[in-house]
Amino acid sequence: MTDLNSKPELDPPTGPAPTDLVIEDIVEGSGAEAQPGGTVTVHYLGVDYDSGEEFDSSWSRGQSITFPLTSLIEGWKRGIPGMKVGGRRKLTVPPELAYGPAGGGHRLSGQTLIFVIDLLNA
Incomplete structure (x- = not known):
């Protein structure tokens, strides 16, 4: 059973x-549904696909974060809507939907990223 009150642990891909x-529901929530362009409150973990770091x-x-989906990377804009409060979802995001190709100026440019997101409020 998945404990949504503790930090997720990921097996190396x-x-x-x-x-x-790639969108995978680990736990399906039963609360309000996140809407495209809406504001969400989440807990999340982000790791590099290749290194697992x-x-x-x-x-x-030690604290959740609230933000409008419009201000996030494309992988989150596409991967969070439809998720329900109380759910935990894993997103595997290729560089084109994260921080762009290698050399793009961000420290995570060119990397495929994995996020585990707990939706606390939508």
């Missing part, structure tokens, strides 16, 4: 990184 956005986590900072 196997095989080549996907070239399209954590690069960001609201869990590690």
